[in-house]
Amino acid sequence: MARKIGSRYTAHQILGRGSAGTVWLGEGPEGPVAIKLLREDLASDQELVGRFVQERTALLGLDHPHVVAVRDLVVDGNDLALVMDLVRGTDLRTRLDRERRLAPEAAVAIVADVADGLAAAHAAGVVHRDVKPENVLLDMQGPLGPGGSHPALLTDFGVAKLIDSPRRTRATKIIGTPDYLAPEIIEGLPPRAAVDIYALATVLYELLAGFTPFGGGHPGAVLRRHVTETVVPLPGIPEELWQLIVQCLAKAPASRLRASELGARLREQLPLLVGMPPLDVDEPDGESAEDVPEGGETAEPTAPASRVRRGAVPLVPGAAPDSNRDTHTSMRVPGPDELAGGARGTARAPRAAGAPRPGSARHRASARRRRITLGVAGAVLVAAVGVGTWLATSGDDAGATPHDTKNSAPASP
Template structure:
C-alpha cells in the first residue's frame, strides 16, 4: 500500500525494519529513493524534531562515492523521514550470513571503502556512531574491486546522534546523554561503555571490529549476556586470528586499541588497507570455528528467547526482543565501575581451529574429562594385564625344579651306608 511522505515523495513497499524505524522503497521527483521513516514515538518528540532540522545541512552536505547520500529530510505531521539514495544491492550482514566469512582480500577492500566514507564524514565533523555490517550496503551494479568485492557504501549517518541527545524530563530537567549507551554491543568502543562522549575514534574501533568479523565470522568480544560483551570491550585484549599476514593483524590491533588516541584516523586506515591488498590476493577464507558461547551463571536470569540465533545480535534491555533485521541500535544505562571489573563473564572469545573447542568452555571440559576417562581405562587395562602376567609367572615357579644350592649354607652330605 502506497503512502505519501511529505508533498514530494511516495513510499511503495517496505524494504526493511529496524529499531529506529522502517525503510521504504519510494519515488520522488528525480526517481526511485529509499525513505527511512522514523518511529512514531520519535516523530512525536518535539526536541528530537528540532535537532532533526538542525542536522539537515550537515547531513545533506555529506557527499562521497562511498556514502549513501541523504537527499532530503521530511517533517510532516507525524512523519519524520530521511530520504536517501537507493542502492541496488544488499547489506553486508546479508552477505556475511550467506558466506559466514570472506576472503581477506575482499574483506579488506570492503573495509577500505567504508574507511574512505568515514574519512569524508569526520572531515565534515560528522561521527557515524553505529558502524556495523547492517549499515554497509553493497552496490551490486558497481564495478568489482579486489577479491571480487562490490563497492561498499555506508548508510544511516545521523540517526545515532538524533536519538542519543539530552532530553527534558517531565520536571523540566535535562537528562545527560552520558548516563546511557546508544549503539550495538558488539561494536561499541570502550570509551562509550565508560560513558565518555563519542568522537571519531569510536567509528575506527567499530570498523576494525567489522573487519575482524568479516575475517573470522564472529566479533572479537561478542557472545553471551550484553553486560559481559560491554565488559570485554573495556577489560579484554583481542585474541590473534591465525592465518592472516602479521602486517594486517598489527593494523587491526592498533585500531582496536582501548585508548582512542592510539587508533589510526580513517584516512590513514584506508591508505594502509589498500597498501596491504596485493599481499592478500589468493588467500582463502580463514579456517576457524566460532568460539563456544560463554556459560551463564546459574543465578543469571536468561533474556527472552530468540527463535533464531544470529551473530552480533543481543538485546541491550533484558527481556526485549531483537529486530528482524538485527538492527539493535537501542539504549541501556552506562555500567558502573564494579560491573566493568571483569569476572567469570569477562573473558575474551578465543578463536579455535576448525573442529576444536574453546579452552575452558563446557564442551572443552567435557572433552577433557572424556579423554581422561579413556586414559584411566587404558591404564586400568594395562594394570590388570600386568597383574595377570605376574600371577601366571608365580604359579609357574611353584612346579619348577628348585635351583641347586651352594655349599655355604647347605648341610654337609651324609656318607653312604
C-alpha cells in the first residue's frame, strides 16, 4: 500500500526491515528512490530529530561512485526518513551467505571500491562507524570489475551516528556490530576515521576466510578479542596483501592506513590475484576451550559454523533481528581489568580444511587418541627393548662354559 513521505515522495513497497526502520521502494520528482523510514519511536525523539537535521548538509554533500547518495532528509510529523539512490542489486552479506567466501581477486576489488568511497567520506569529515557486509551494496547493473565483481557501494552513512545520542548511549555504552568494532571504540574513545579502516579490513578478512578474525561466541568475548588478541595469518595469500590486512587491523589507530592509501594499495595487488581460487580454510569451531569443562565432551555441531550469525544484536534495544540484518549492539564497555585478562581459549586460528581447532572437542579427542597411541607405542617399545636385551644376554650366555671368565686367556694351539 502506497504512503506519502513528506510532500515530495511516495513509498510503494517494502524492500527490507531493519531494527532502526524500514527501507521502501519509492518514487520522487526525479524517479525511483530508496526511502529508509526510521521507527516512529525514534522519530518522536526530539533530540534525535535535532541531530538528524544537523547532519543534513554533511550527508547530502557525499557524492562518490562508491557511496549510495543521500538525496534528501525528510522530517514530517511522525516521519523521519533518508531518501537515497536506488541500487539494483543485493548486499554483500547475501553474497557471502550464498558463496561462503570469495576468490581473492573479487574480494580485494570490492573492498578497494569501498575504500575509495570511505576516502571521499573522510575527506568530507564523515565517519561511517558501521562498515560491514550488510552495508555494502553490489550494483548488478554496473560493469563487471576484476574477478567478475560488481561495483560496490557503501550505504547507511549517518545512521549509527544519529542513533548514538548521549541519552541513548551514555559513556558506559557502545554502538556498533561486535565483529567489526575497532579496539578504541571498545575502550571508550571517540570514533575517528581509523575505525572505518579497521572494520573494512575485517570485512576483507571475512570475504577471504569466510569468517571474521575475532568473532564467535558471546559478544563480550568478541569485544575482548579485538583488544587483546593478534590476528592469525590466512594461508595462501600473497605476503604483501596479508601485511596490508595486518596494518589495517593494528590496535593503534595511528598505525592504520588512510582509506585512500588502502584503496590504492589494494588495486596494486589485483594483478597478483588473477585466477586464484577461494582459500581452502575451515572456520574455527563455534565453541571455545573455556566454554567446555575440563575433560568434558561436546557433540559435534549439526550445522556448519559459518551458517551461524555471530554477535548479531539489534541497534535499538528491545528490537528483534530482522530480514536485512541491521545488526548493532549497545552494551557496557568492558573495564580495563576485563580487557587485560581472560583471553585464554578465545583465539580463533584458521586451519587447513578438516583440521580440528586447538582446544575444541575434536582437538581434545584427537589429542587423547594420540596420547593413547603414544602410550601403547611406548609400552611396545619398552617391551621390545626388554626382549632385545634378554636375547642379547641369552646369546652371550649360550656361547660360554661354566669356567669362562673375563680374566681367562685364549687356549694355546
